[in-house]
Amino acid sequence: MRLRRTMLYLPGNNPNMLLRGHLFNPDGLVLDLEDAVAMREKDAARILVRDVLRQGNFGTCEVTVRINGMDTSYWKEDLEAVVPAGIHGIRVPKVEDPKDMVLLDETLSEIETRAGIPLGKTLVFCLLETAKGIWRAYEIATASKRVTAIIPGGEDLTADLRTNRSAEGTELEGVRKMLVLAARAAGVDALDTVFPRITDDEGLRKEVGFIKQLGFDGKSVIHPNQIPIIHDVFTPTEKEIEKAKRIVAAAKEAAERGLGAVSVDGRMVDRPVVKRAEFTLIRAGLSEEVLS
Amino acid sequence: MIRNALGRELPESIPGYGVVKPFLGHDKRVPEGNRDGGRIKATFGNQTDKVLPDIKAAIAASGLKSGMTVSFHHHLRNGDYVVNMVIDACAEMGIRDLTLFPTALFGVHKKLIPHIKSGVIRRIMGSVNGPIGQLVSEGGMEEPVVLRSHGGRPRAVTCGDVHIDVAFLAAPRADRYGNLSGVGSKSACGSLGYAFTDAMYADCVVAVTDCLQPYPIGNVSISQLYVDFVVAVESIGDPAGIVSGTTQITRDPLRLLISRYAAQLIEASPYFKNGISFQTGAGGIPLAVTAFMKEAMKRREVKGSFGLGGITGYFVDLLKEGYVERLLDVQSFDLEAVRSIASNPDHVEISADWYANPWNKGCAVNMLDVVILGATELDKDFNANVNTEADGALLHGIGGHQDTAAGAKLTIISQPLLRGRIPCVVDSVYSVTTPGEVVDAVVTEYGVTINPRRQDLIDAAKEAGNFPLLSMEELLAKAKDLVGPMEPVQTEERIVGVIEWRDGTVIDVVRQLKAKA
Numbered sequence: 001m002r003l004r005r006t007m008l009y010l011p012g013n014n015p016n017m018l019l020r021g022h023l024f025n026p027d028g029l030v031l032d033l034e035d036a037v038a039m040r041e042k043d044a045a046r047i048l049v050r051d052v053l054r055q056g057n058f059g060t061c062e063v064t065v066r067i068n069g070m071d072t073s074y075w076k077e078d079l080e081a082v083v084p085a086g087i088h089g090i091r092v093p094k095v096e097d098p099k100d101m102v103l104l105d106e107t108l109s110e111i112e113t114r115a116g117i118p119l120g121k122t123l124v125f126c127l128l129e130t131a132k133g134i135w136r137a138y139e140i141a142t143a144s145k146r147v148t149a150i151i152p153g154g155e156d157l158t159a160d161l162r163t164n165r166s167a168e169g170t171e172l173e174g175v176r177k178m179l180v181l182a183a184r185a186a187g188v189d190a191l192d193t194v195f196p197r198i199t200d201d202e203g204l205r206k207e208v209g210f211i212k213q214l215g216f217d218g219k220s221v222i223h224p225n226q227i228p229i230i231h232d233v234f235t236p237t238e239k240e241i242e243k244a245k246r247i248v249a250a251a252k253e254a255a256e257r258g259l260g261a262v263s264v265d266g267r268m269v270d271r272p273v274v275k276r277a278e279f280t281l282i283r284a285g286l287s288e289e290v291l292s
Numbered sequence: 293m294i295r296n297a298l299g300r301e302l303p304e305s306i307p308g309y310g311v312v313k314p315f316l317g318h319d320k321r322v323p324e325g326n327r328d329g330g331r332i333k334a335t336f337g338n339q340t341d342k343v344l345p346d347i348k349a350a351i352a353a354s355g356l357k358s359g360m361t362v363s364f365h366h367h368l369r370n371g372d373y374v375v376n377m378v379i380d381a382c383a384e385m386g387i388r389d390l391t392l393f394p395t396a397l398f399g400v401h402k403k404l405i406p407h408i409k410s411g412v413i414r415r416i417m418g419s420v421n422g423p424i425g426q427l428v429s430e431g432g433m434e435e436p437v438v439l440r441s442h443g444g445r446p447r448a449v450t451c452g453d454v455h456i457d458v459a460f461l462a463a464p465r466a467d468r469y470g471n472l473s474g475v476g477s478k479s480a481c482g483s484l485g486y487a488f489t490d491a492m493y494a495d496c497v498v499a500v501t502d503c504l505q506p507y508p509i510g511n512v513s514i515s516q517l518y519v520d521f522v523v524a525v526e527s528i529g530d531p532a533g534i535v536s537g538t539t540q541i542t543r544d545p546l547r548l549l550i551s552r553y554a555a556q557l558i559e560a561s562p563y564f565k566n567g568i569s570f571q572t573g574a575g576g577i578p579l580a581v582t583a584f585m586k587e588a589m590k591r592r593e594v595k596g597s598f599g600l601g602g603i604t605g606y607f608v609d610l611l612k613e614g615y616v617e618r619l620l621d622v623q624s625f626d627l628e629a630v631r632s633i634a635s636n637p638d639h640v641e642i643s644a645d646w647y648a649n650p651w652n653k654g655c656a657v658n659m660l661d662v663v664i665l666g667a668t669e670l671d672k673d674f675n676a677n678v679n680t681e682a683d684g685a686l687l688h689g690i691g692g693h694q695d696t697a698a699g700a701k702l703t704i705i706s707q708p709l710l711r712g713r714i715p716c717v718v719d720s721v722y723s724v725t726t727p728g729e730v731v732d733a734v735v736t737e738y739g740v741t742i743n744p745r746r747q748d749l750i751d752a753a754k755e756a757g758n759f760p761l762l763s764m765e766e767l768l769a770k771a772k773d774l775v776g777p778m779e780p781v782q783t784e785e786r787i788v789g790v791i792e793w794r795d796g797t798v799i800d801v802v803r804q805l806k807a808k809a
Binding site: 225 | 543545546548549552737738774
């Protein structure tokens, strides 16, 4: 289980940020070839991103690349350049048809085979930026085993919904709930869209509290200063950690003694609750307690 | 040629400077003999007014002649009119070959360049930056500039290394009998800390003010005991250049990251406890470090004792909110600090001598726990260079760098690893300002690098375990990996700058840049 509380976008045409983004310790990076890069810079950015990927200095971050949309002429070239250079996954914009996932899967398999990369290693993060994409979220998430997360759009999606983005996020509330439901049903992560007001720390904290409560696993990030705030919200409280520790310890003890059922604080605890408790410890940075 | 304790090659004597006393180590040289002093003067009851009509009259009355040494303070910073005003008048009066002995010069003083070229100014002892630094670096002055720290300068004066003939002291407020104040007027600058030694040791002291009030004024910084003459002028400076507005904490993510690591190092250190004292200055990173430290002090219920050095509104807030008991202010940076020093008895004005002179009976930096500093470059031995740029040109003064590093128990240099494509960590610094023996840690965006002689700090940092630690070798490799090798600076043999350690020994020299083809 990998933490994806924060996935930081880095403009694919900015060497300074591409080289140093990982220093801010997000859980993941999204090297962006799409919106951050102007049309006439697409080739230059692709080469730059490929070369930075080859250097491979990203600390412990999960490294992904947002390619150009499958409705453009760039996406295959993007994949050819970045997949062999060494990445964990691809973030695909504007997904609305499960068939595209099948096509993407096949294309990735070809590239992986040619590059000697284990088949299926490259994961797919789907950006659902239209009403249709959200509506078909479950089908998209299950169209390929590679799909590991689904992410709602922000600006594009609200435009498609014929509304606009408000500070309260009313317009995205239903979308977010649907997305979490689809993600859980499909067994993939639900990652939230970016918070665009980069100097509004309090607004960000509030929104992250809200999406965490909805069940999201993390959030896309457009400014490094947002990372500590999001991590802070996602970090479990002392009380939550203590409880999780008790559950995991009890489960371990039960396993050692060959017992199926686990009891904590006088209540029976089943396997999903233990998994949840383990996840709480991972979020608290105590993964060694889970593994041991 | 001789070698000093850092292995830097120095001539035994430098034309225009004299015999070189090589740097021996940070606390090795001790003074002998008595203090130097200004001339004794009598002022009797029939002399009750020291006001003269203008600058020229004061220059004439002071007895200033060609070849003498004149001093100035830099409390008016980039708003200062007084240095240019006085030197212009000297030029008009035919005075030449002056030694200029300012506490610092700023961009506004580039107007002195024609006076350097025409020979009105023969020598500068003090920081040179911007266009003057470039001029000196290219060999535009006959004699080398002498760079001293904020503590080294009063030391040089009190022990007689430098004798001031006439001190011209800009005074935001004065009375007719020579009491001077830094507050309560349009040109207010707060503390007059850097002016005290000059007032006490110069043969003649001329105060220049644009706010002349009836005797006696309040909030006196420098008293009538030391002042010979007072001149009222239209304006001593531009208020916008004298103090800044409210300083904002940076939002630059890289600087915030570095600041966070620095604050975490401080919190992990043994000094983070009740009574902690610190100096963090006014730059982007130091201010953010202070903000993160404040968070930590709040969280762990730690109260500090004093904040030192250049004081900003942020420190004033720390005082008001009880995070420190006292501010010791040698220089007030912004309006908040100026307001506070004028009204809060716990906001104490201190002289540069009190602040940092190693040769008195105890200066404030000795009581300091933590200081955050910057540097243009550092080397594998933790030697720091703040005086020259990557191209070898003189750019910055020493300020309190040497003094606070030598005095503080924890000296942290915090700096991005790269400025553009210029690395801040190199094999060997081009010129040394502060030796590695008084630098404890370097903090960059890659994490914290602790001087191996501080095993105690390394252990404390490992125990805290909440920030990345890397060795100097690893940091250096990273810098080389990112930017590749730098071309060495090409110089002539001629020495254009002498960098003194705070005790008057020579820590390094700066040579003339080779003319670019």
